[in-house]
Amino acid sequence: MAGSETRLTRRGFFAAGGAALLGVAVAGTVAGSAGMGEPDPDAVRLGDFWLFGRYEDGCADLDFDEVDLSPVQLPHCVTPLSWTGWQPSSWQDRWIYRKHFTVTAAMTAERVRARFDGVMTNAAVYLNGGLVATHEGGYLPFEVELPQVTVGDNVLAVVVDGRWQLDVPPNLPSAAGPSVIDFYQPAGIYRQASIDTVPRTRLADVFARPADVLGPDRSLHLTCELDTTVAIAEPIQVTASVRQAGRELARGAVDVAPMPVGTRTVEFDVRGLGAVRLWDVEDPALCDVVVSVRSGPRALDQQTVRVGFREAKFTPDGFFLNGRRLKLFGLNRHQWYPFAGGALPDRVQRRDAEILRRELNCTMVRCSHYPQSSAFLDACDELGLLVWEEIPGWGRIGDAAWQQQNFRDVSGMITRDRNHPSIIVWGTRVNEANGTTAMYGRTGRLARKLDPSRPTSGALASSTGARFAGSDVEILAYNDYTARRGAPFQLRPPRPGVPYLVTETIGTIAGVRAYRRIDPAATQQLQAELHAKAHDLAAADDRYCGLLAWCAFDYPSGWQRSMGGSKFAGVSDFFRIPKPAAAFYASQGDPRVRAVVEPGFAWDFTASPTGPGHGATIWSNCDRLLLFLDDRPCGEARSRKADFPHLPHPGFAADLTVPRGHRPQLRIDGYVGDRLAVSRRFSGDRSRDVLACVPDDTQLRADGGDATRVVVSALDRFGTLRAGASGKVTLALTGQGELVGDPTLDLGATGGAAAVWLRPFAGPPGTLTLTARHDTLGTATATVTTTASGSEAGSRA
Secondary structure (H helix, E strand, C coil): CCCECCCCCCCCCECCCCCECCCCEECCEECCCCCCCCCCCCCCCCCCEEEEEECCCCCCCCCCCCCCCEEEECCCCCCCCCCCCCCHHHCCCEEEEEEEEEECCHHHHCEEEEEECCCECEEEEEECCEEEEEECCCCCCEEEECCCCCCEEEEEEEEEECCCCCCCCCCCCCCCCHHHCCCCCCCECCCCEEEEEECCEEEEEEEEEEECCCCCCCEEEEEEEEEECCCECCCEEEEEEEEECCEEEEEEEEEECCECCEEEEEEEEECCCCCCCCECCCCECCEEEEEEEEECCEEEEEEEEEECCCCEEEECCEEEECCEECCEEEEEECCCECCCECCCCHHHHHHHHHHHHHHCCCCEEEECCCCCCHHHHHHHHHHCCEEEEECCCECECCCHHHHHHHHHHHHHHHHHHCCCCCEEEEECCCCCCCCCHHHHHHHHHHHHHHCCCCCEEEEECCCCCHHHCCCCCCEEEEEECCCCCCCCCCCCCCCCCCCEEEEEEECCCCCCCCCCCCCCHHHHHHHHHHHHHHHHHHHHCCCEEEEEEECCECEECCCCCCECCEECCCCECCCCCECHHHHHHHCCCCCCCCCCEEECCCCCCCCCCCCCEEEEEEEECCCEEEEEECCEEEEECEECCCCCCCCCCCCEEEEECCCCCCCCCEEEEEEECCEEEEEEEECCCHHHCEEEEEECECEEECCCCCCEEEEEEEECCCCCECCCCCCEEEEEEECCEEEECCCEEEHHHHCCEEEEEEEECCCCCEEEEEEEEECCCEEEEEEEEEECCCCCCCCEC
8 A cells, every 4th residue: 555654652462363363473573372472673664564453433534543443454354263162252343453554645646546456344434534435235345435434544444344233234233143154254354454545537347358269250249338527529539459368359439429427338249369279277378358448649547357258058068168068067156264264365365265175176166155256256257267257145035125225236246257267157046045036136147147157056955846937037046955873875866957056065964963074984975975976966967057066165154054163064174174075076187187095084093093094085087996905906996986976086985994004005006007196195193293383375465465285284294184183283474574374373173283374464575484283193284485566476386
């Protein structure tokens, strides 16, 4: 933020997760759990910090005494959180954020604005003590013009209302509390925010819509909204250059008549795009569309948007991408994280897309049940991960005011995200909510007006599909939880004549309340088996467009089958660490890209002294698996093709029973054709287990807006997670940054592994070192270097 300066006595730093940080390192020291000492004024630059505290009368006034407020970095959550046991009462209140910033005379030649990518839940924005804007809803961005700024110091104050009794989706104020919906929503300015300038005449919005993608006249239709606060007396020219891989493919332009103060919509086409490379899940080729606005010799504004040329069609005979059949294979995703709620920077949000596409081989994700981070969607564009995006809501609809906000959410979601090629469905009805034909007809028509290139839908919980009739959605999407305990797993057949997509299944069906690494091996294996069976059944019938199972990651909830404020239905845990069910997804990729051998069992003789026994599952995309105990051949695993006949890689079964008291080493060699593609070893000897402390990234930006996960785990000597490990790990951080997480992790409670996040302070480059200690597993460290703001950073560990 240009010229911003915080001019306050500081009373301690806050973490991304909220309150006076446990284990924060400042200027090379580590604070204890009771709080922090005063940081060295020269060690941390405060220009990118906001001041935060609990709401009180007058807190938005210009002369409010800020001595009791604390500096925080955005994104930020208002309350300290752990990895489980969240208490909604801790954030259900009003809160104040204040930002001091300096405006120069040169800045007043343009329009000063504040932009918020997401505030949970409602916001009132004040400039120098005067109310300038309000916003309702926690999942979409908003901008606030600040024409009242003065040259010199200014104060922007944001009152954040995180209470449940707000009549905005997904809240249901007539209901008892937040546990009536299946996810918690910690309050705060939990996405990025900025104060900057924009031109007096600007491109307020650009929608670049590919047309005739598979035909001979491939083109791009531009819809541009011009917005000016000064009259333009001369003709205006709007031009668009379409570029791919650094090369201009085509250019188009339109002349616009002189324009008074106000807005104007301009439409034109860019033709001659036959050479453009199509966007696909296997080749996500993107284009930059550079749109410029001039009036005579004057450049007024320029904006670049990214698009991808692709055709996505849902039909009663399946889903087709660019004319070829593609069975959609995916999971649902919640955006919440341990310790921080949703308040982690863009790099962390993008990492979820990488896990889904590269590690779990998903071709599609459903953003359940609200618009998610723009950084996550950008990564989906770049990775070739298709997206279902939907409006906020869950289970029920509210009153007339609630429904009007629902309508605004449709508009805001589509306007924000319609340039993303990864998005192929707009969810314009509330998840599993009946609603009314009139209401959903209205949201569907609005969606097609704003974006005629994508279908609309909404996930139903009705087995008959009766509510689909006349609801004005174009895909029948069904959350299929019809399987019952003790019965063979089944899916309901597609409804004839209608495109059909399974948008949820599995969850915690079959009488199981949770899937955790601390649960019995049979329970964990059941989850993997159910996910494999669901996708096998969907693959067996071309009328299924695909299947998106529930769900990718554990998440916070107080609704049915939650345990201690958490739901454990993820194939990966809340820390994004894979469970045995994730091994099934990992095995469904091309072995030429990554050969996978992942046992569906733990090679650990504590719980099972004779090993996993007869028919133990090994998830693999290899053609053949050879087994060895202490490097002596002990047979070949047999294919499970009979169990999963329609999966590309159905996995294997192995007989692995050892004499009681023996703890041999297991080796599995995987062959693709006649080639040894992968060899894995697993130790039965716990005495040589070690502690690991591994960051996702070894370089970060020192601008206050970057972070990376560090996984802390017990490993056998070959690097495999020891899920049965116990004992506590203590963490200590040195360097100019903060530990987003608990300073002590209990491996027995988390199943042998957990994670924290490291977040550098805004300041000079340096080094963050996280040291983890365990009484028997020893010590491990993670080192992350930080670079100056604007420098390239992001090396993977």
